[in-house]
Amino acid sequence: MKALALFSGGLDSMLAMKLITNQGIHVKAININIGFGGTKDMSAVFRERAHEAGADFEMIDAREEYLQKVLFSPKYGYGKRFNPCIDCHAFMMKKAKELLQKESADFIITGEVLGQRPMSQNSKALKNVLELGDDDSLVLRPMSAKLLAPTKPEINGWVDREKLLDIKGRDRKRQIALAHEFGFKEYASPSGGCLLTDINFSAKLRDFIKYQPLHVKDIALLKIGRHFRLEHGAKLVLGRNERENEILQKIDNSGFDDIFLGEELSAPFGKISKNASQNDKILASKIALSYTKIDKNKVHGVLISGETYEVCAENIKDISKQYAVGADC
Numbered sequence: 559m560k561a562l563a564l565f566s567g568g569l570d571s572m573l574a575m576k577l578i579t580n581q582g583i584h585v586k587a588i589n590i591n592i593g594f595g596g597t598k599d600m601s602a603v604f605r606e607r608a609h610e611a612g613a614d615f616e617m618i619d620a621r622e623e624y625l626q627k628v629l630f631s632p633k634y635g636y637g638k639r640f641n642p643c644i645d646c647h648a649f650m651m652k653k654a655k656e657l658l659q660k661e662s663a664d665f666i667i668t669g670e671v672l673g674q675r676p677m678s679q680n681s682k683a684l685k686n687v688l689e690l691g692d693d694d695s696l697v698l699r700p701m702s703a704k705l706l707a708p709t710k711p712e713i714n715g716w717v718d719r720e721k722l723l724d725i726k727g728r729d730r731k732r733q734i735a736l737a738h739e740f741g742f743k744e745y746a747s748p749s750g751g752c753l754l755t756d757i758n759f760s761a762k763l764r765d766f767i768k769y770q771p772l773h774v775k776d777i778a779l780l781k782i783g784r785h786f787r788l789e790h791g792a793k794l795v796l797g798r799n800e801r802e803n804e805i806l807q808k809i810d811n812s813g814f815d816d817i818f819l820g821e822e823l824s825a826p827f828g829k830i831s832k833n834a835s836q837n838d839k840i841l842a843s844k845i846a847l848s849y850t851k852i853d854k855n856k857v858h859g860v861l862i863s864g865e866t867y868e869v870c871a872e873n874i875k876d877i878s879k880q881y882a883v884g885a886d887c
């Protein structure tokens with residue numbers, strides 16, 4: 559038998575996979591990349607974790623489809639932020655089902671634990687996920703299986719239900735004990751998290767779509783830096799430190815121009831909407847300068863798409879707060 563595991567990268571899905579590989583079943587972990595994990599590429603860490611659980615690993619790029627079909631039109635709405643968790647789960651389930659045939663796999667497993675998360679994993683939410691994805695008989699949740707109706711893999715004897723678990727709720731003690739029992743080494747650090755549940759990221763996303771449609775290439779820009787919406791509607795993004803400056807410089811997005819203040823200022827690197835007005839470019843230059851240590855009254859040249867703007871930062875830093883998007887400016 560072969561199972562496909564919906565793998566978030568976290569401990570619960572590692573344990574769910576281990577419970578199944580321990581029964582001699584081949585497991586392939588698939589991580590569905592919807593584009594809203596953190597800025598770090600976690601694929602190597604996820605691969606390592608899947609291997610610890612005895613599974614193969616593949617990351618599936620579903621970003622475009624997620625934007626088209628889920629993020630802006632969730633049937634079951636959003637959680638506290640921009641997180642359409644129920645529809646998102648159903649989407650991932652659907653992707654896994656689509657892969658069953660291609661992978662010659664027999665069933666699907668997930669690391670879901672009953673009652674662990676208020677919105678996405680209580681039994682009503684699980685039921686909604688089931689309703690959104692047509693046939694759930696091939697989806698096994700090893701961590702809570704004994705609390706749920708038997709699925710096809712259990713009924714048909716592909717999997718020994720007795721060796722599955724009855725974990726529910728938010729307490730992590732049993733999971734931690736099992737991780738020790740299984741000898742997992744690489745599981746403690748967070749698995750990247752989902753930015754759609756983050757208050758500041760959600761604010762940036764809401765602001766972005768007020769002005770233009772969101773494409774996959776824009777997501778990288780939303781994940782980084784200080785964000786401002788300027789007087790005439792242009793977006794400004796400034797790196798907070800050297801690492802962010804480097805990432806920003808590498809982002810290739812034809813909808814934005816680079817803002818360059820010069821190496822000697824240890825200044826933020828920036829991006830501004832390509833169609834920004836002269837007024838917004840000057841404002842952006844001033845705001846960018848205000849994050850340097852230069853004399854705020856001294857005129858300085860700021861380069862935006864081949865044109866130099868001679869400005870001084872004055873006391874713009876306080877004023878710039880009114881253009882800030884999110885509370886992490």
Ligand code: SF4
Nearest residue numbers: 641642643646752754
């Ligand atoms: S937290 Fe993010 S990735 Fe997880 S179900 Fe919700 S929207 Fe999807």
